[in-house]
Amino acid sequence: MAKKAAKKVAKKTTAKKRAALTSDDGKTLQLIDATADRVRRSIDRRILPELKFPVRSLSNVSYTKATGYFELGKGRKARALSVNTVKSFAQTLRLMSLSKEMVENDDFATKREAYYVSKNWGECRFKDQPESDTVMDDIEAMASLDGLSREQLRYRPEEHGGALAGELVVIDRDKETGAELRIDCTQMGSGAYTIPSSVEHLGFETKAKFILAIETAGMFNRLNDHAWWRKAGAIIISMGGVPSRAQRRFVRRLSDEHKLPVYCFVDCDPYGIGNIYRTLKVGSGNAAHINRFFCVPRAQYLGVTPQDIMDFQLEDATHPLQPVDIKRAKDALKNDPFFKSHKPWVTAINQMLKMGVRAEQQALAKWGLNFVIEEYLPRKLKDKKSFLP
Incomplete structure (x- = not known):
């Protein structure tokens, strides 16, 4: 049988x-x-x-x-x-x-x-x-x-594609007829465009100035709900943790084809810096064979940084570094060729270890739910030279 x-x-x-x-x-x-x-x-x-x-x-x-x-x-x-x-x-x-x-x-x-x-x-x-x-x-x-x-x-891969909103038209095709499908990401209502698992066939039209890759869905939803991307002339993407292959390839293609800078907005902790951001920008050792396709060399680290904790007076909205955090940070300084090659990162990670704390994106809500929209992001974007490499 x-x-x-x-x-x-x-x-x-x-x-x-x-x-x-x-x-x-x-x-x-x-x-x-x-x-x-x-x-x-x-x-x-x-x-x-x-x-x-x-x-x-x-x-x-x-x-x-x-x-x-x-x-x-x-x-x-x-x-x-x-x-x-x-x-x-x-x-x-x-x-x-x-x-x-x-x-x-x-x-x-x-x-x-x-x-x-x-x-x-x-x-x-x-x-x-x-x-x-x-x-x-x-x-x-x-x-x-x-x-x-x-x-x-x-x-x-059976990974989530990640949510996207902003100044972008994605050009897809109908699987049955082959007809062109134009998806305007500014017209998603209260929702967002979902990046598909395979992105090689997609085309893009955009007038955006930059891409903002965001660690948490909560922060993405806040920026999208207030259509922050419209005022900023941006495309925002929710990574939901370490970015999936589809997200990385999508951002890489979009960034390369339209010469768009990519700014990363993640938690200030060794995982956000050493896993989420590092994977997006330069890839990883285990996936070294595909880094040239999936990493985003144009990416820069907008925040949250250890210096932000002091500049925005978030000291009482932090959490102590756990032993696993300390180990991850020290391993990055000792063994990771990316961080070792950039003195600003060595300084920032040592600063975090000395402070002994980590801070989440949501810590900025200490100053109001929309402080990140009204104060934090505008202030950071005015000083792009301060972004970590």
């Missing part, structure tokens, strides 16, 4: 009309075919085949101010076919085969769906999703060397 169902699914899948291939689709198919050909030739020559992947860690990245993001180093790891690796080797090839099928049929799969697809692979199936995620990350790392990301492999 199971075999019959599997054949039925396969027949339905192959019957789907093949869509026109994009240049990225062509590169993806070429990568997969070339990888399969190398494996086959090794087997024909009685040589154990192997696959090589970039090492994904902070130890295998470099950072320069000129480049503006964490660049992948030359470190590589090999997965050679052996008794111990036969399962992961086969899983890698099966996921690449699934990618090929999806490109040819203009389809996609989430990471969760890819895990469940493997349940029809017999002994090659994944035991749990962390196992399939690891193999998928390795494939993406290998593909990144050819300028491809997971989205080009047709694997989509």
Whole structure:
């Protein structure tokens, strides 16, 4: 019964009309075919085949101010076919085969769906999703060397896209007819535009002066509810914590294509600075293979800064740094090449450690619910030279 169902699914899948291939689709198919050909030739020559992947860690990245993001180093790891690796080797090839099928049929799969697809692979199936995620990350790392990301492999993340409002028209297309869809982000009423999981096909029209990336949904909602973006001539985006791949790629494309500066407005704590802001601007060690696509080198740190705590008299609206905060801050000063390369950041993080406190964006409500709109942001935006790099 199971075999019959599997054949039925396969027949339905192959019957789907093949869509026109994009240049990225062509590169993806070429990568997969070339990888399969190398494996086959090794087997024909009685040589154990192997696959090589970039090492994904902070130890295998470099950072320069000129480049503006964490660049992948030359470190590589090999997965050679052996008794111990036969399962992961086969899983890698099966996921690449699934990618090929999806490109040819203009389809996609989430990471969760890819895990469940493997349940029809017999002994090659994944035991749990962390196992399939690891193999998928390795494939993406290998593909990144050819300028491809997971989205080009047709694997989509199951992340929130983030809310957006402001002076922007997003040009999308109707999936069924291919007709152009123009989405005016100034006409969302009390809501906001949601960034889709795949953004490569989108076009943009804007007269905005800058993009404001905001950590919390609450602060985004306040600025959007008062249409602050209209008066400021801005586009505002809610990151909701560490920005997703879709958010980072969307902001990167929008910033590059329209030469828009990006200002980050997050909590003044080691997590907001070292994880949220740093990930948006330069990427991370674990994702070094995709940083050149997803980071936003134009980004600058508007606030909240340790100096803001004193300048806006927020001392009694702060919270003590926890041991995990202190460790994260010290690790940034000792091990993170981005912070180590910028003296203003070294000074700011040391200032935070000396003060021993952190402050949330909402601390500004001490002076009134709309103080951030009426006083804080106008004052900060008048002194852009003071923004941290």
